[in-house]
Amino acid sequence: MQVLVVGGAGYIGSHMVKLLVQCGFEVTVLDNLSAGYRDAVRGARFVLGDLFERDVIEDLCRETGFDGVLHFASHIQVGESVREPAKYYRNNVFKTQNLLDVMVAQRVRCLIFSSTAAIFGEPVQIPIDENHPKQPMNPYGRGKWMVEQMLEDYDTAYGLKSVCLRYFNAAGADPEGELGERHDPETHLIPLVLQAASGRRSHITVFGDDYNTPDGTCIRDYIHISDLCEAHLLALQQLWAGADSAAYNLGNGNGFSVREVIETARQVTGRDIPVEYSKRRLGDPARLVADSRRAQAELGWSPRYADLATIIAHAWQWETRCA
Numbered sequence: 001m002q003v004l005v006v007g008g009a010g011y012i013g014s015h016m017v018k019l020l021v022q023c024g025f026e027v028t029v030l031d032n033l034s035a036g037y038r039d040a041v042r043g044a045r046f047v048l049g050d051l052f053e054r055d056v057i058e059d060l061c062r063e064t065g066f067d068g069v070l071h072f073a074s075h076i077q078v079g080e081s082v083r084e085p086a087k088y089y090r091n092n093v094f095k096t097q098n099l100l101d102v103m104v105a106q107r108v109r110c111l112i113f114s115s116t117a118a119i120f121g122e123p124v125q126i127p128i129d130e131n132h133p134k135q136p137m138n139p140y141g142r143g144k145w146m147v148e149q150m151l152e153d154y155d156t157a158y159g160l161k162s163v164c165l166r167y168f169n170a171a172g173a174d175p176e177g178e179l180g181e182r183h184d185p186e187t188h189l190i191p192l193v194l195q196a197a198s199g200r201r202s203h204i205t206v207f208g209d210d211y212n213t214p215d216g217t218c219i220r221d222y223i224h225i226s227d228l229c230e231a232h233l234l235a236l237q238q239l240w241a242g243a244d245s246a247a248y249n250l251g252n253g254n255g256f257s258v259r260e261v262i263e264t265a266r267q268v269t270g271r272d273i274p275v276e277y278s279k280r281r282l283g284d285p286a287r288l289v290a291d292s293r294r295a296q297a298e299l300g301w302s303p304r305y306a307d308l309a310t311i312i313a314h315a316w317q318w319e320t321r322c323a
Contacts, residue, residue, distance in 0.1 A: 002065060003070065030056070074144075092140070172310075190315050
């Protein structure tokens, strides 16, 4: 099978490429390297390009005849999306439509789309299942929800089948230590905590300790990057088997507080981790936990690395390599 991975040099995309190559697929990566790294692409053909360049996508699809596409090429910073909505709608929505139009024209019928729990907005129930109201609170979440609705319409009109996978908090690193998180700037909690442990950062800032949670800090659902990629592979295989389009929430179904993450990191690393406390950030819900039972039932997916200490240990292995 021939697979195109758009954004395959980034955090999630590079782990996905490694899994696909290990499974024997012929993989082509299209990435503009605005947030990815060329050395993160292993065992796959790499093409430097942007989804804005429609002729590049057309040439790739015409030459290779892809059996499926996995789309990870999105900007992901919520705060930046509020400050620069045009950047997010242009990249995450308009460029995605370019990809969809080429796929339809070139008869590439299967797409796995990297979506987000941000489409739900402020939770009205915990855990959050697929039927939860969609009320995104920022341009990042709104753009992802727009694409999900576009995909429904493209399925109805053109027969383009898709699976939207809504991540909660992707975390951890390649268990073999070859790949990990390299965001710039880094905004995810676990790598920030581990940078404080390694000395690359002076401390970790906790935003709010007065939430209605057992220890006063926010609770989030962390899903190991390898488990996330496994779900993508199962979803792609489901489409190849003739399944209808679908959307799934991906998480462990367990929530861990910010304080729990910091304390577990101290235990895993054996390091002191300085903490400073600040005011709550606007728009941070107290709890975000996924209900992933539909993915487990329909995809046959089950997280292998659900333990927080394991997630942090794999991320620490990567951090000690980078420090």
